[in-house]
Amino acid sequence: MERARSAVTNFFGRVPLTYTRFSLTQQMDTDNSQVEMKLAADEEDCGDHTLGDHVKHRNGNNCKSLCFKILGISLVFLIGFLIGYLSYRGRVASTPAVNGQNGQCLPVVVNTSSLTKESPSEQEEERIPEPQEPSLLHWNDLRDRLSFKIGNVFFEETIRKFYEESHEAGSLNDESRGLYIHEEFSKMSLDKVWEDEHYVTLQDAGSSPNKVTVLKSGNAIETFTPTAYVAYSPAASVTGNLVFCNYGRKEDFKTLQEIKMDLDGSIILVRSGLISFSEKVANAELFKAIGVLIYPDLSDYTYPGVERTIESPFGHAHYGTGDPYTPGFPSFNHTQFPPSKSSGLPKIPVQTLSSNDGKKLLERLEGDACPSDWPLCRLGPQLKDANGIKLEVNNAMAEKKIHNVFGVIRGFDEPDRYVVVGAQRDAWGPGVAKSTVGTSILMELARLLSDLVRTDGYKPRRSIVFASWGAGEFGAVGATEWLEGYLTTLHLKAFSYVNLDSAVQGAGSFSVSASPLMYNVIEKTMKEVKDPAKTDYTIYAKLGTQASNWIQNIVVPLTMENAAYPFLAYSGIPSVSFCFQKDNKPYAYLGTKMDTLQNLKQLLNADFDRVCRTAVEFAAQIILRLTHDSTLPLDYSRYSKELLDSVMALNKYARDIKGMGLSLSWVNSARGDFYRAASSLEGELSQSDLDNRPVRRAFNDRVMKVEHSMLSPYVSPKETPFRHVLYGSGGHTFTALLDHLELLKINETLFDKDLFRNQLALLTWTFQGAANAMAGEIWEIDNEF
CATH class of the missing domain: 1.20.930.40 (Transferrin receptor-like, dimerisation domain)
Known part of the structure; x- marks a missing residue:
């Protein structure tokens, strides 16, 4: 203490004794504050002499004593003030404040006039605001808050808002759905809501129905009139022998080739599933077939109740995605582009049949027996009591306007980097499992995540873009046209895509399709999300002995039918698509007019809301993981x-x-x-x-x-x-x-x-x-x- 007192004495012995002033300023609206401390009443108290001169005088000793007292009191006050101020700032910084519009989290500003007794009218030095930082919410807290919010969602109510008997791409019902989604996004106070429109070439059913006719000596002995059609099939009429080729894969055609089956000029009958319609048709063309018939085999699907029949499913035969008449470039204004045509368009007609009609044709076939791993049948080309098949397709081209609707939550650290989460809005027929559930999940995700930002103080580091795609039924047309429109920049900004289409097709098994970069995020999410059919286990734990090898057991390749495919294969954006199913088989009524809310509820029974909530939680956790950490959690290794x-x-x-x-x-x-x-x-x-x-x-x-x-x-x-x-x-x-x-x-x-x-x-x-x-x-x- 003596050494410190000596240092202070020496210091004040060498400088004039005047006012010493300091200020603590924090800008808060229009309030100003300043703290000013006076070490002496005025300069006259000690005169114009230095402290050293006053030591020689008796009154100088009094002045010196007074100065030390004032200095001591001031130092004690200053130290106490700073400790209290810093403690208060620490408590405020740890509590996120939600101010302003759109639920943005803003820095907390302290009014220093409340910390001192100075008048707010005094002048204040301007403080430079610090940049906003992402949320410091711990992952466990964030996950628990999300789960709590999801537990209060009742999906049937949301799904009924989008339920319609028909909402084909470009129709009035489809447009009204898009307007409703735009309005709902706006109500959620997202940072921005917008849409783009495209003029695309689709197909409608023709004025005359498509037909498949069994012929005998040129006369019709049996005719099938399917309820659905296959988009982008050329309008044509062909007649030839019928040959069965299992699923229409390349290996199936090679099997027929090995037994010297002549397919030139034949119409090929194949089962739906495993690969897309377009791949089946492309393979048939490669082996010189003149037409393709596709039917759903009952053994390949799961059903609600006990009914065992499937109507002819809708699909498309374009071996690609997007508008096939603007390949490689966007159709923002179709009329500006020269005539063009995708090489993936089929050159032979194709039509789907119901499960019953397909079975009838299969039973008519004679000839060699099918391979042992195929259904118990004959390959053809001979037919019982008939000698040919006639296929008539009358599809008509149609120019239509479609809309993509977007909303965004901007990130707080890297707002120009974003995860895109999307679902197709249109469907042929009711399309509940096909598109309505995915759209409902999209809307709930937007509502839940925006609420986390607005009311819970979550600040995602990167942006989240919600997208409702148009014309998804025709081969991810809306999504692909958007990718083509921003091809040169999206790979620098969009770092992942989460697809919600057809995510709920049952309960009991789980599958995922994804880029390897997403595997680590998927695995962590499976370890935290409860399985909808067996809630005592997480999705990962339910795999049991297969968990350690989950990639080989539940990962299936992305196909062109999946909207995530163009993101990955065309734009180089890591993507993920997932699906809950029953018995590890697809839902039988996808793409048919039997895809109704009643049938889906019957399929899921009491698990309906639980499976939908699980799908939301799985997607939400992936999105939050991608936007929570400081570094992107993509597993490049x-x-x-x-x-x-x-x-x-x-x-x-x-x-x-x-x-x-x-x-x-x-x-x-x-x-x-x-x-x-x-x-x-x-x-x-x-x-x-x-x-x-x-x-x-x-x-x-x-x-x-x-x-x-x-x-x-x-x-x-x-x-x-x-x-x-x-x-x-x-x-x-x-x-x-x-x-x-x-x-x-x-x-x-x-x-x-x-x-x-x-x-x-x-x-x-x-x-x-x-x-x-x-x-x-x-x-x-x-x-x-």
Whole structure:
């Protein structure tokens, strides 16, 4: 104390004794505050002399004593004030405040006049506001609040708001649905609600019904008139023999080829399921068929109640997505574009039949017995009491206007990065399970998540875009046109897509289709969401012994029928789609006029609301995980295994490849570079200061490039839109390369060595490009080719 007193004495002995002033200012609306402390009444108390001079005088000693007393009191007051002020600021900072419109969380501002006795009319120094920070809500608190809110949702009430007997794309009912969704989004106080419109080419049923006729000597002996049609089938009439080809997969056609079945000029009868209608038709064209009939086999589906019949389902035959008459570019104003046509449009007519009609045709077939793993039947082409089949399709083209409706919750840290969650709005027929449930889930997600922001103080780091798509029944037309419209920027901004279509088809089993980047998020979510059929277990725990190998057990490939497919294969955006089913089979009435609310409720029984709530919680947790953490939780290391599996598959042909004078060392090196880049990124991430925004942003940039770098840069997005080398479609894909190599075993004369060299080289450089994109700056890349 003596040493401190001496230091203070020496200090004041060397400076004039005047006023000492400090201010604590915090801007709060129009209030001003200032704290001013006086160490001496005025300069005259001690005169114009220094403290050292006053020591010589008796009255100087009194002044010195007075100064020390005032200084001591001031220091005590200052220390107490600062401790109280900092403590108050700490308590306020830990409590999120919700102010203003749209439920935005704003910084809490303290009025310092309430902390002092100074008048609010005194002047205040202006404080620079700090940037808003994302929510500090712990994940467990956030999850519990979400679960509580979901528990109060009654889905049947929401579904009935969207229930209509018909709401086909471009119809008045579809448009009124879009307007209603726009209004509901606006009521939720989302940050912005908007829509875009497209002028697209769809198909309607023709003025005359489509027919399938059994002929005998040119005369009709039995005629089937289906209730549905297959969009984009050419209007045509063909007559030929009938041949059964199971599901219409490539392997099914190869089976017929191996037994020398002549398919040239035949009409092919196939079961629905496993692959899309468009793939079945494309395969039939490849083997020179002239028409395709598709029917649902009863054994492939689940049903409500005991009824065992399925009407002819609606579908489309475009081997692609989007408007097939504006391939590769958006149809914002269709009239501005020159005539164009997708190469994926079918050249042969196609029609669906009911399960009963398909069974009748199958029973008419004679000829060789079907393979043992096919249904118990005959292959044809001979028919009992008949000698031919006539297929008549009268579909008519139709120009229609469709709408996509959007709403957004802006992120607080990286608002220009967003997760998109969407559902198709239209359906052929009632479409309850097909589109109404997905739309209802979308609306509840928007309501719940906006409420978390508005009332619970949650601040998502990244933005959430809610999308209601038009013309989903015709091949994700609305979603694809949007992707085409913003192709050059979306891969830099949209980091994931969550699809809600057909998510509820029963209870008891669960399946998911996703990019490998999403696997980690999916696994964590399955470990926290309760299974709807067995609520004592989470979805993950219910898998039992299969849980450790869940990817092989519940992950199914994305097909072109899924709206998540163009996001992944066309735009390079990691995507996920999920489905609750009964007995691990699809719902029988999807795409038919039997897809009603009554039938879906009968299918689910008492589980109806519970399954719908589980679907909401599963989607919501994925969205929150993607927007909660400071770094994107996309598991880029998963692709190391995907690339390794690809290289291992190629190694089976190592001897053949070496015989061409080629080597697999290049593609092995590219895979190794990808593995090293992923490991390096993981190591850098663990050692970096993630509180530093530029550093955090740079890491997220590198993670976002991984999926997009899997799109081949060597093919045109117009001619070959699905450019993803692992999950896309076309000659640039890894699957196409393996199919080409397979010709060495089937028919070596068809193998094109130069084509294979190009396929291998371009695939290798696509893998290498993915590794380079993840590695960081160009000077940090060390390739050793």
